[in-house]
Amino acid sequence: MLIAVARCSLVASIYKGGVKMPNKPKIYRAIAHLSLAAALLASADAARAAELSEKLCVFSAAEKAPNIVGMQIAGSSISKMSKDEAAKAVIGRYNNLETTVQSIDGRISFVDDKLSEALKYQYASGGPDAVRSMAISKLSASIDGGAGVDLQIKAAGQEIVFSYVCVWDALGRFVTSSRGAIR
Secondary structure, eight states, rough: OOOHHHHHHHHHGGGGGGOOOOOSSHHHHHHHHHHHHHHHHHHHHHHHHHHHHHHHHHHHEEEEEEETTEEEEEEEEEEEEEEEHHHHHHHHHHHEEEEEEEEHHTTTTTOOHHHHHHHHGGGGOOOOOHHHHHHHHHHHHHEEEEEEEEEEEETTTEEEEEEEEEETTTOOOOEEEEEEEEE
16 A cells, blocks of 8 residues: 555656645645545556456356356357446346346345336336336446346357346446347
8 A cells, every 4th residue: 555655646746747736734745645546546446346347247147147068158258338228238128127127126226216106006107118217217327337248158069159238236236137149
């Protein structure tokens, strides 16, 4: 930690010419340096956290893969998705909206009283499509990211690609949904 603070302190002093430092006691300068250090560390941690979440998304998808004797996962690929796209893919995949929302809410909490009421009385709340849009919007606001995962699977001398969509929240909780076999 001291090395990171020292490195950021050096970076802050390099940028000192471009950033006007107040003519105040050293404590204010130290606070400015620590703030810069925290910002640099937070941005690095956020990038690592997103990368780790995407990797964990692959493992979450692999857990959902069919269980076939002699099956091998030959490869995988990840495609980043916007939070809106990912939420729509997870919720839009199922016909029974109420069961789907309850299943996801058990892992990533996003249902409030208004959505709960709308789910019970869908036709009084603008119909199923309006309630589905509301659920997608609420889930999108609750998640931290989403990704599409393709798993290349070999079994019984054949090769097939299964596709999944995965969303996660800031606490590292995942919801993974199958999109089926794509090739």
